[in-house]
Amino acid sequence: MSAPNPPSPTAAQRVQPRPDVVAMEGYHSPQVSVRVRLNTNESPFPPPAKWQAQLAAEVSRIEFHRYPDRAAWNLRVAIGELHGVGPEWVFAANGSNEVIQTVCLTYGGPGRTAAVFEPTYAMHRHIAQTSGARVVDGARGVDFSVSEAEVDRVIDEAHPEIIFLCSPNNPTGGLAAPELVRHTLAATTGLVFVDEAYGQFASWSAQSLLDDNSPIVVSRTYSKTWSMAAVRLGYLLAPPWMVAEFDKVVLPYHLDSLKQAAGTLALGYADEMAARVEQLVAQRERVDAGLRSLAVDVWPSSANFILFRPRAVDANLVWQRLVDRSVLVRNCSSWPGLAGCLRVTIGTADENDAFLDALEASLDGALIDSSEIP
Ligand SMILES: *Cc1c(COP(=O)(O)O)cnc(C)c1O
Secondary structure, eight states: OOOOOOOOOOHHSOOOOOHHHHHOOOOOOOOOOSEEEOOSSSSOOOOOOOHHHHHHHTTTOOOOOOOOOTTTTHHHHHHHHTTOOOOGGGGEHHHHHHHHHHHHHHHHTTTTEEEEEEESOOOHHHHHTTOEEEEEEEEETTTSOOOOOHHHHHHHHHOEEEEESEEEEEEEOOOOHHHHHHHHHHHOOEEEEEEOOTGGGGSSSSSGGGOOTSSSEEEEEEETTOOOOGOOOOEEEEEHHHHHHHHHHHOTTTTTHHHHHHHHHHHHHHHHHHHHHHHHHHHHHHHHHHHHTEEEEOOOSSSSSEEEEEHHHHHHHHHHHHHHHHOEEEEEEEEEEOOOOOOOOEOHHHHHHHHHHHHHHOOOOOOOOOOOOO
């Protein structure tokens, strides 16, 4: 009698992803249904009603049986005008995450290295790794700033092709100082990617360093300031010789006609957007002051969110208590270098009040031994 056949492997066992993909973790940001959503740094305001009406009229003119304008030229011209550069300095994509991906596919990939300074935006590491690049870590100081000495150490040891700086940095809120970005540009043989997803909330932009002979990329998004997270549109400004390489790598017709129209029309509302930014900055100062009156540590922010750390109650417990009060913030306490930390997005005045009240209640009682804080 012959031995029974071993069970045949399932398709999932036979078809294996790349080993580096098997080792990866996906994107975790729970989408919980609550009344006050302050977890993903979107704008609390919908876009202007006039923009919505204009877009609806524009949609009726789209030739849906035709591919979109492959170069997204009108959009590039409009973005370039906003920033005082020509369209050949602009590359747009499906969210600044696709901008990051295109840069990583073009200048990263197998055999190459990208550098990040933790704690920072997790997608820089994730997307660089997905491209096949090695990722090396730089450290931030206790105030979460990056020092020139640390930049030099990373460059000397790893010679990265891409250095990510995030200004203001998500989730810690601080700016990369102009001197630091200049120093990094002068010290590296690779490119410097300055992620300015929150640039409009800050007092300084690395745009001022754009130069045809400088390997700098500055990225922006419509998801935060422009109240258009649902559209998925972001862009970068970079020297034209770099933009030409990105155009080769990105998929043809990657920006659909709807998105191109939405993004171009939105730029006609720059004044409305600037007014919203002003409101949010005023609210940020109010939330900052509110937090400082509670038993939490607070880091100063140049963005539309604030990082804080409950002093005596476990952050996971505070996060859950906030959810129980229908307020959702981002739990960063398991992120590298952020033990015990939570991040709150600045919302409307009502949402911020609801957050501060819920937080005060969540910090009440139930003091735990601080040695239990992870
Ligand atoms: C939100 C965010 C992005 C992502 O922007 P999308 O345009 O929505 O893809 C990029 N970088 C940072 C630092 C962010 O916080």
